[in-house]
Amino acid sequence: MVYTKKHPALLIMGIIFVAIAYLAESGGMSGMIDYLKAGKYAGEMVGMGYAFGAIAVLVGLWHLIGSHSEGNLDYYLSSVAGAIFILLIAMLIRWYLAPLVAVISKGLGPVMGAKYLHQVLGLNYVVLGIVAGIIIVNVFRIPVWAENGVRLSRLGLKTGVILLGTLYSLAELQSLGKLSAIMVGFFVLGSVGLVLFLGKRKNIPNSMGGVLSAGMGVCGVSATVAAAPVVQAKAVEIAYTIGTILIWGVGCMFLFPVVGHMLDLGHIQFGAWAGTGILNSAQVAGAALAYQPDGIETLKVAEIFNITRVLFLPIIVLWLAVWYVKQEGGDETQKVNVGRVVFEKFPVFVLGFILMFAMSSTGVFAPAQHYKGKYFDNNVKESKLLKDEQVAVISGEAGKLQREDRKKAINSMLENRKIMSIDDETLIRGIYNAKIFSKGANKVLKGATKAVRHTAKKIKTFRQWITLLFAFGLTGLGMQITFASMKQAGGEPLIIGGIVGTVKAVLSLIVIVLFVSESI
Amino acid sequence: MKVKKIILASHGTAGARSAEQFALDHCLENDASLHQLLVVPDFWKGMMGDDWLNNAITQSRFGDYVESQLAREAADELDRLTQICEQAGVNYSNTVRLGKPAACLTSIAEQGEFDLVIIGSPRPKGISGYRSRMDLELLARSLTIPLMIVPYPQR
Numbered sequence: 001m002v003y004t005k006k007h008p009a010l011l012i013m014g015i016i017f018v019a020i021a022y023l024a025e026s027g028g029m030s031g032m033i034d035y036l037k038a039g040k041y042a043g044e045m046v047g048m049g050y051a052f053g054a055i056a057v058l059v060g061l062w063h064l065i066g067s068h069s070e071g072n073l074d075y076y077l078s079s080v081a082g083a084i085f086i087l088l089i090a091m092l093i094r095w096y097l098a099p100l101v102a103v104i105s106k107g108l109g110p111v112m113g114a115k116y117l118h119q120v121l122g123l124n125y126v127v128l129g130i131v132a133g134i135i136i137v138n139v140f141r142i143p144v145w146a147e148n149g150v151r152l153s154r155l156g157l158k159t160g161v162i163l164l165g166t167l168y169s170l171a172e173l174q175s176l177g178k179l180s181a182i183m184v185g186f187f188v189l190g191s192v193g194l195v196l197f198l199g200k201r202k203n204i205p206n207s208m209g210g211v212l213s214a215g216m217g218v219c220g221v222s223a224t225v226a227a228a229p230v231v232q233a234k235a236v237e238i239a240y241t242i243g244t245i246l247i248w249g250v251g252c253m254f255l256f257p258v259v260g261h262m263l264d265l266g267h268i269q270f271g272a273w274a275g276t277g278i279l280n281s282a283q284v285a286g287a288a289l290a291y292q293p294d295g296i297e298t299l300k301v302a303e304i305f306n307i308t309r310v311l312f313l314p315i316i317v318l319w320l321a322v323w324y325v326k327q328e329g330g331d332e333t334q335k336v337n338v339g340r341v342v343f344e345k346f347p348v349f350v351l352g353f354i355l356m357f358a359m360s361s362t363g364v365f366a367p368a369q370h371y372k373g374k375y376f377d378n379n380v381k382e383s384k385l386l387k388d389e390q391v392a393v394i395s396g397e398a399g400k401l402q403r404e405d406r407k408k409a410i411n412s413m414l415e416n417r418k419i420m421s422i423d424d425e426t427l428i429r430g431i432y433n434a435k436i437f438s439k440g441a442n443k444v445l446k447g448a449t450k451a452v453r454h455t456a457k458k459i460k461t462f463r464q465w466i467t468l469l470f471a472f473g474l475t476g477l478g479m480q481i482t483f484a485s486m487k488q489a490g491g492e493p494l495i496i497g498g499i500v501g502t503v504k505a506v507l508s509l510i511v512i513v514l515f516v517s518e519s520i
Numbered sequence: 521m522k523v524k525k526i527i528l529a530s531h532g533t534a535g536a537r538s539a540e541q542f543a544l545d546h547c548l549e550n551d552a553s554l555h556q557l558l559v560v561p562d563f564w565k566g567m568m569g570d571d572w573l574n575n576a577i578t579q580s581r582f583g584d585y586v587e588s589q590l591a592r593e594a595a596d597e598l599d600r601l602t603q604i605c606e607q608a609g610v611n612y613s614n615t616v617r618l619g620k621p622a623a624c625l626t627s628i629a630e631q632g633e634f635d636l637v638i639i640g641s642p643r644p645k646g647i648s649g650y651r652s653r654m655d656l657e658l659l660a661r662s663l664t665i666p667l668m669i670v671p672y673p674q675r
Contacts, residue, residue: 137566154572222573229585235564235593238586239650242569249570282570310573344577477570484563487651 003078004068005145010081011064013088014056020095021049036099045095048468056084063145075148082142082149083472089132090468090475094125098293101128115261122257122290129471130253130286133478142479153476157285158349160469164303165356166365166462167296173357176268176301179516180308183276187508188312191217191500196323198496206327208237210320212244212493216500218316219309220245220280226345227317231324236491243488244497246481249280252505257290263513267297273512274298275305277505282477285470296466307350314345366456374453376422384451385417390444397437406431419452523550523635529557529625532597533649535640539670540601543638544608552635553611556601557628559621560590561652622655626662637667644672 023029024045033039059080068074105118112120136142142150168176192213199209210231215224221242228238256278260270274287288302318341359365367375386394391414398414401407409424410431419425429449432442489497528543530536547554564586568579598614605612617624629637642653659667 157572219573220571221569222571225568225571225574225582226578229581235586235589236648236650238589239563239567242567243651246569280570281573306573313573344575344581347573348575473572477572480566480568480570482563482566484561484652485566485569488563490651491648 002068002070003075003148004063004066005078005081006064006068007081007143007145008060008064009143009145010056010084011060013081013084014053014058014060016088017049017053017056017084019049019053021046021053024049032096036096036103038095038099041095041099044091044464048091052084052087055080079149079152082146083152084149085143085146086133086150086153086476086479087472089136090125090129090471093128093132093475094471098123098125098128112261120258120261121254122287122293124290124293126286126289126293126471126474127253129475130478130481133475134250134481137479137481138483150476150479153473153479155473156469156476157282157473158352160466160473161303161307162349162352162356163462163466163469164296164300165353166360166459167300167466168304168357168360170361172300173304176304177308179272180275180305183272183508183511184305184308184312187276187504188217188309188316191504192316192319194500194503195496198499199492202492202496204492204496205234205237206324207231207233208240208493210324211237212241212496214316214320215241215245216279216497216504218313219306220249220282222281222310223313223316226313227320230317230321230341237493239485239488240491240493241497243486243490244493245279246486247489248497248501249278249283250481250486252278252280252501253283253286253290256287256505259509260291263509265513267292267295268301269512269516271298271301272305272516273509275302275309276508276512279501279504281306281309282474286474289470289474296463299466299470307347307353310347311350313347314342317341317345360459365458365462374455374459376425376452377454378418378420378452380418380451386413386444386448390447391417393441393444394437397441400436401431413448419448425449425452524552525555525632525634526552526636526638527555527557527625527629527632527634529559529621529637529639529654530597530601531558532600533640533643534647535643535670535672537640538673539638539640540604542668542670544604544610546636546638547610548608553613554605555628555632555634556598556612556614557625558594558597558614558616559624560594560616560618561621561650562619563650563652564590564618620655621652622658622662625654625659629663629665634665637663637665639667639669641669641672 020029024033024042033042059077062077063081101118101123102116105116105123108117111117118124195213195216196209199206199212204212211224211228211233214227214231215221217223224238224241224245227233233241256270256274260273265273270291271288274284274291278284278287284302284306285299288299289296292298318338321341394410394414398407398410401410406427409419409427412420412424413428419428428445431437432445432449435442437445523546526543526547528540530540543554546552567586568582571579574582594616598616601614602612615628617628625637625639637659639654639659642656643649656669
């Protein structure tokens with residue numbers, strides 16, 4: 001089969017990218033950029049516009065005038081059209097539509113405390129990208145020339161998660177790993193158990209109980225896809241389950257950020273809640289980026305939870321396989337191939353994440369002692385040293401300190417007008433995290449730590465790529481959510497799913513608000 | 521109107537079986553032949569949803585599994601009606617299509633020398649099953665042969 005379609009679409013998209021880059025570079029759209037307050041994206045418009053525009057024009061010409069025959073070259077080059085299609089949609093939203101929504105929303109004034117409507121609803125480039133994807137597939141359909149490449153969105157997300165590995169410190173990974181293992185372990189096993197229990201009460205078939213429990217408990221559609229053949233689910237049971245999960249996932253992606261803003265949850269709290277309470281893993285990332293569009297701290301927490309969930313997947317599938325065979329009266333030792341289940345369901349991309357984390361820890365991307373991609377260097381400019389009035393603010397509050405090590409660190413900073421060592425910096429960060437000083441003094445301390453913390457260039461690049469890969473991946477995944485599949489939600493799975501989904505979301509929120517703090 | 525060849529859209533639900541019985545009676549009365557159209561709804565193409573965590577082996581296994589399930593369900597349904605028609609002495613043939621039910625039906629109706637289309641009425645609310653209904657407006661606008669809708673059982 002020849003995959004490449006002789007179509008001018010890719011060439012046209014390439015010209016659009018180049019035109020954007022040219023206009024952004026030459027100042028041709030500076031009026032619009034100023035109006036949208038999108039100046040921070042101008043660099044991206046030029047760099048990405050020229051780079052991806054050139055690729056699209058070249059491959060687009062090949063699509064249009066080349067002669068195509070069956071083979072790997074045809075297959076891989078045909079996917080460029082779909083990938084550029086997703087990228088163009090994602091970037092038009094990131095550069096223009098999302099800023100326009102923000103401008104309009106700010107024009108309406110604050111709606112919740114100091115927060116604007118678009119902040120409360122999480123209407124940023126990620127959520128708008130997913131919505132655009134859903135509209136495109138359901139209203140306009142994916143063009144035939146783009147079908148092959150749209151699947152690349154999965155690769156984009158997995159690459160994003162792998163690169164995310166560079167941004168964790170060992171302590172952070174340990175703390176988040178422990179928290180996610182406890183939370184996910186409790187709620188995954190709890191949801192699976194609750195679905196099986198309710199399924200028994202409502203007399204649903206074992207195959208339906210099995211596939212629904214995996215979907216509700218572990219990671220939504222992905223778990224359903226993994227478990228359906230193992231528990232021999234019937235087609236209608238799969239349709240019910242996936243429909244129910246998609247409706248819940250998309251609904252939660254919009255609802256969670258609103259509740260998070262109402263309760264003023266911190267990034268760790270929200271990431272942990274989304275990572276536990278949202279059924280479908282794609283929407284976990286979407287909700288995290290909706291909650292914090294200009295940073296990836298929430299995404300980092302949510303993705304650790306996602307990874308923990310996916311690591312649970314082979315275990316749950318194995319459990320369900322044994323459970324199903326037992327329920328159906330078979331001999332599990334003969335029928336369940338444990339090795340094959342674990343091997344096939346193991347998420348290989350998690351190894352990539354661990355590898356990137358290990359490389360980052362050795363100092364390949366940033367000095368080895370970096371914290372969240374930032375490293376200590378107190379060779380700061382004269383202008384960044386503490387001013388007299390700032391010294392006076394801190395001196396006035398230094399008496400509030402009890403611990404000797406903290407007193408020493410503050411005195412050393414006041415003497416030198418800058419933080420002198422990485423240990424002092426850790427202690428000073430502890431002082432403002434503990435909110436011992438007044439707001440004004442804390443601001444000075446934060447400024448002092450910021451002056452000696454520098455983001456490694458490679459890490460900065462990774463951060464940009466992670467954001468883009470997630471925007472690309474989630475927009476593409478939106479293009480794979482059809483109303484027809486969501487409409488299949490129904491029957492007992494909708495009732496059981498509704499009960500378990502609500503219990504899981506509410507209980508996990510209570511646990512997080514009560515027991516999870518913002519300092520990890 | 522002399523009806524010699526009937527097309528029946530049926531996938532074995534209660535409503536479709538009601539239509540099936542009516543079509544069989546009609547065939548026996550008029551010595552007509554029966555052609556069954558079984559449509560596998562095309563929403564299955566998007567049923568992998570937004571899964572991104574699984575590897576290619578798992579996705580392919582799921583695709584093969586769903587395909588085999590749908591094929592088995594279709595084969596069971598066709599076998600069932602084949603046997604009923606054999607026993608009743610009705611000349612029977614069938615077609616299986618993947619797509620939207622109404623579009624498939626109009627396309628098949630255009631191709632054969634059919635005299636009548638028979639379908640069951642939509643499932644009442646609260647009865648479980650796929651949400652893939654026949655677009656009656658499309659049928660009414662597109663069909664060039666008479667359409668008969670048989671009421672749902674016990675209605």
